[in-house]
Amino acid sequence: MSEQKKKKYNEKEFLSVIPEAMPAQDDQQSIPLRETVFLTLRKLILTGKLDPGERLTEVRLGKILGTSRTPIREAIRKLEIEGLVTITPGSGARVAKITEGDLQDVMEVRSTLDQLCARLASQRISEEDKKELIKANETFEYSTKFGNEQEIAESDVHFHEVITRAAGNRRLDQVMNGMADTIYRFRYEYIRDDLHYEELIMEHRAICRAILDRDPEQAAAAAKDHIDRQHEFILGQLRKSKSEK
Amino acid sequence: MSEQKKKKYNEKEFLSVIPEAMPAQDDQQSIPLRETVFLTLRKLILTGKLDPGERLTEVRLGKILGTSRTPIREAIRKLEIEGLVTITPGSGARVAKITEGDLQDVMEVRSTLDQLCARLASQRISEEDKKELIKANETFEYSTKFGNEQEIAESDVHFHEVITRAAGNRRLDQVMNGMADTIYRFRYEYIRDDLHYEELIMEHRAICRAILDRDPEQAAAAAKDHIDRQHEFILGQLRKSKSEK
DNA sequence: GATGATAAAAATGTATGGATAAGAAAAAAA
DNA sequence: TTTTTTTCTTATCCATACATTTTTATCATC
Numbered sequence: 001m002s003e004q005k006k007k008k009y010n011e012k013e014f015l016s017v018i019p020e021a022m023p024a025q026d027d028q029q030s031i032p033l034r035e036t037v038f039l040t041l042r043k044l045i046l047t048g049k050l051d052p053g054e055r056l057t058e059v060r061l062g063k064i065l066g067t068s069r070t071p072i073r074e075a076i077r078k079l080e081i082e083g084l085v086t087i088t089p090g091s092g093a094r095v096a097k098i099t100e101g102d103l104q105d106v107m108e109v110r111s112t113l114d115q116l117c118a119r120l121a122s123q124r125i126s127e128e129d130k131k132e133l134i135k136a137n138e139t140f141e142y143s144t145k146f147g148n149e150q151e152i153a154e155s156d157v158h159f160h161e162v163i164t165r166a167a168g169n170r171r172l173d174q175v176m177n178g179m180a181d182t183i184y185r186f187r188y189e190y191i192r193d194d195l196h197y198e199e200l201i202m203e204h205r206a207i208c209r210a211i212l213d214r215d216p217e218q219a220a221a222a223a224k225d226h227i228d229r230q231h232e233f234i235l236g237q238l239r240k241s242k243s244e245k
Numbered sequence: 246m247s248e249q250k251k252k253k254y255n256e257k258e259f260l261s262v263i264p265e266a267m268p269a270q271d272d273q274q275s276i277p278l279r280e281t282v283f284l285t286l287r288k289l290i291l292t293g294k295l296d297p298g299e300r301l302t303e304v305r306l307g308k309i310l311g312t313s314r315t316p317i318r319e320a321i322r323k324l325e326i327e328g329l330v331t332i333t334p335g336s337g338a339r340v341a342k343i344t345e346g347d348l349q350d351v352m353e354v355r356s357t358l359d360q361l362c363a364r365l366a367s368q369r370i371s372e373e374d375k376k377e378l379i380k381a382n383e384t385f386e387y388s389t390k391f392g393n394e395q396e397i398a399e400s401d402v403h404f405h406e407v408i409t410r411a412a413g414n415r416r417l418d419q420v421m422n423g424m425a426d427t428i429y430r431f432r433y434e435y436i437r438d439d440l441h442y443e444e445l446i447m448e449h450r451a452i453c454r455a456i457l458d459r460d461p462e463q464a465a466a467a468a469k470d471h472i473d474r475q476h477e478f479i480l481g482q483l484r485k486s487k488s489e490k
Numbered sequence: 491g492a493t494g495a496t497a498a499a500a501a502t503g504t505a506t507g508g509a510t511a512a513g514a515a516a517a518a519a520a
Numbered sequence: 521t522t523t524t525t526t527t528c529t530t531a532t533c534c535a536t537a538c539a540t541t542t543t544t545a546t547c548a549t550c
Contacts, residue, residue, distance in 0.1 A: 030335075032334050032532095033533075034534090057500090057502095058501070058502075059500080059501070060501095067534080068534060068535040068536070069534095069536085070534055070536090071534070071535095073319070073502090073503095074318070074319070074322055077322055078322065081323065081326045083419075089275070089276075089280075090277075090501090090503080090540095090541060090542065091502080091541090091543085092501065092502065092542090092543095102416070104414075105414045105415050105417065108361070108414055108417070109358070109361070109416050109417050113358075116357045120353070169350045169353055169354065170347075170350050171347070171350040171353075171354050174328075175354065178420075179416065182416075277502095277504095278503075279504095302530090302531070302532095303531075303532075304530085304531070307505095312504080312505090314505080314506085315504055315506090316503085316504070316505095334533095335510095335511065335532065336512065336513090336532080337531065491550105492550085493548105493549080494547105494549080495548080495549095496548095497544105497546080498545075498546090499543080500544080501540105501541085501542070502540085502542080503541090504538085504539080505536100505537080505539100506535100506536085506537080507534105507536080508534090508535085509533085510532090510533080510534100511530100511533095512529105512530085512532085513529085513531090514527100514529070514530085515528075516525100516526085516527075516528090517524100517525080517526070517527085518525070519522105519525085520521105520522080520523070520524085
């Protein structure tokens, strides 16, 4: 039946989706090609353009993106370590699947580290970053009212990025970024319904206020509250999405 | 003066140190060469055989390890993400330097996550892992009495690995491993004096007991106590080592 | 129709070559 | 002697080629 078509179908869709995502970097010489490929593939995975489990073939990707296999290989290796791709030696790479267990794992770690971020940020935030934080919060609130889902998601991510950066701990920043990718995928994959933006706004405000007031414990508590609710909500969505199938 | 000699000198020492570290993997076919190279270089960096700041040239490493440049490149990319190597595009790779700031960063994050590990482990540890934990603890105590520094360090690392694994959170495991590398480098670089093994033993016992008793809060507290002391001690060593120069 | 063996196709793993750019050495100028 | 410029070596980056392994397709058999 359609079983026969399936292969060609995937290929077609794949082909149609990629080229526009790959920026022609003729002007910017200094960026290595592998980095461009990496960012391109990463974005495609994060936004669900490449489905979990889909195979990432070097030659095919090379043809599509117009490069040789070498930069593709290196990009895929990097994606593997970011957890977005799983490689089985000798066989090849696939887009990593995201399971409920993964979410659980990430959320447990993130809950703890978000608290740490908030605590440290409230102790160390610079005057400059304070302005940035206020702005990020305003942008978020604005986008919940007038923006589309993508804009909301991005402003949300940015809000948390500012806090993470304000914590002034590179390692923490790095770890948080790695987990943010996974969470982003979940959101993109499962969350279609309207979030309860009013709650989110209140929670963000609470975190914001505590950090600006330089109140570490309050900040940590607000962060914990936020992430726990988030976790619960995403889990709910996940189960709803499952039961629909 | 000896400025002129310096380059050649490094080269020589480098050449002499590597080959014995690279296992001849003629028997085991299934492991990719890049993985072997990766592990080899990783070990050399962790144990200080390759100095911080030292340049890692593809061709040279290829000659020394007897492989082409391709596996070397891929191993280096992986090392970069692990934080053991810094790459400047177009220029090449160097062994990453470790600063006091790095230690501070890692310790802050690790303090939090160690508590999480202990807490989760005490809730989730299996009967099998309980035995493993007890054994790891005994091995550690034994090695502090009869082993050399390397053995002590390794049994210490293993003790914490068991706990981390018992926590049953892959993401946590992964993050902890990444940080363990950095800490290991510090220990190897700066810690020559005898540690206060009696204290360490007592602290390990406390953690062990709390986990076996399935007491999350106690476990977290014991872990925090342990890591904070460790941090303090390493910092002290670091400053002592600095003032000696 | 399902299952298993065999052969063809394709993909990965590794090696190597050419183009470009960074870095070192040498030469020229101050 | 120091600084600047130029030349030349060397390394990375990407592309490509070959060898081996894995996957897929085909066909025979139960």
